[in-house]
Amino acid sequence: NAGVTQTPKFQVLKTGQSMTLQCAQDMNHNSMYWYRQDPGMGLRLIYYSASEGTTDKGEVPNGYNVSRLNKREFSLRLESAAPSQTSVYFCAILQGGPDTQYFGPGTRLTVL
Amino acid sequence: AQSVTQLDSHVSVSEGTPVLLRCNYSSSYSPSLFWYVQHPNKGLQLLLKYTSAATLVKGINGFEAEFKKSETSFHLTKPSAHMSDAAEYFCVVSSNTGNQFYFGTGTSLTVIP
Numbered sequence: 664n665a666g667v668t669q670t671p672k673f674q675v676l677k678t679g680q681s682m683t684l685q686c687a688q689d690m691n692h693n694s695m696y697w698y699r700q701d702p703g704m705g706l707r708l709i710y711y712s713a714s715e716g717t718t719d720k721g722e723v724p725n726g727y728n729v730s731r732l733n734k735r736e737f738s739l740r741l742e743s744a745a746p747s748q749t750s751v752y753f754c755a756i757l758q759g760g761p762d763t764q765y766f767g768p769g770t771r772l773t774v775l
Numbered sequence: 776a777q778s779v780t781q782l783d784s785h786v787s788v789s790e791g792t793p794v795l796l797r798c799n800y801s802s803s804y805s806p807s808l809f810w811y812v813q814h815p816n817k818g819l820q821l822l823l824k825y826t827s828a829a830t831l832v833k834g835i836n837g838f839e840a841e842f843k844k845s846e847t848s849f850h851l852t853k854p855s856a857h858m859s860d861a862a863e864y865f866c867v868v869s870s871n872t873g874n875q876f877y878f879g880t881g882t883s884l885t886v887i888p
Contacts, residue, residue: 694874703784705865705878706819713874721875753818762807762873766819 666690667767669754675773676744684739684770686754694757695737696721696764697729699750706753712737744774777802779868781879789887794853796882798840798866801847807869808849809876810840814862822864825849836860861886 670685686695693714698706698721708721712731726748728740741748754767782797800808810822823834830842836859840851849866866879 698878703880705880707878708875711875757874762869763809763821763824764867764876765821766811768818 667754667756667765669752669767669770671770672768673771675775676741677775678745680744681740681742682744682772683741684752684754684772686737686739686767687735688756689735690756690758691734692756692758693734695731696755696757697727697737697739698753698755699723699748700753700769701750709739709752744772746774748772749774777806777868777870777877779866779877779879781864781866781882783882784880785883785885787885787887788856790858791855794838794851794856794860794884796851796864796866796884798849798851798879799847800849800866800868802868802871804871805844806871807873808840808842809867809869810834810838810849810851811865811867812862813865813881819865822851856884856886858886858888860884 666689668687696711697709700706707723709727710729712718715734718729730738752770755764778801780799808825811819812822813819822838823832825832825842833839838853842849864882868877
């Protein structure tokens with residue numbers, strides 16, 4: 664997980680509240696990703712960003728927005744949290760030579 | 776389209792016995808394949824990766840995996856399980872562009888003392 668940080672580590676929200684999950688990297692990589700992990704389902708891609716200022720939807724984007732304002736940071740926003748968004752969220756970067764993902768430590772989110 | 780199937784959701788082995796975690800993939804091209812490990816309440820750590828070089832890939836902590844194109848498999852093995860190997864293991868396949876990745880649903884490994 665060295666080089667990829669996520670904040671916060673834990674968060675509890677009430678239904679309808681909003682929040683932003685932050686991810687930052689110190690390795691100067693172009694591509695960054697947001698996944699959610701749910702029991703028995705592996706990791707599913709929410710959004711990814713191939714470079715600063717660009718974002719693309721993944722498998723499960725509904726209910727989320729992302730922002731990549733600079734190369735270092737990629738944030739995930741929940742505008743109106745729902746219990747179905749209770750999950751563990753992982754940020755990842757793509758390191759080349761050959762392309763391999765490295766993950767942050769995760770954010771455990773509970774929506775009541 | 777590419778996909779990954781991990782054939783066992785749970786595997787239980789005795790300490791000191793071999794480990795076999797099975798993974799089959801579906802892809803219309805030659806993909807890169809990965810195994811990640813996740814210990815309880817931790818993030819994901821890369822165990823090993825296959826990227827069209829040698830078909831037998833050695834990873835960390837004594838794990839290895841063999842890419843078998845004819846069987847579309849990438850099974851993970853270890854000769855002798857250790858208590859510290861107890862974790863969740865994920866098999867992952869890359870997209871044809873190499874910038875997206877598809878995860879299996881995971882295999883939970885239990886090691887019995």
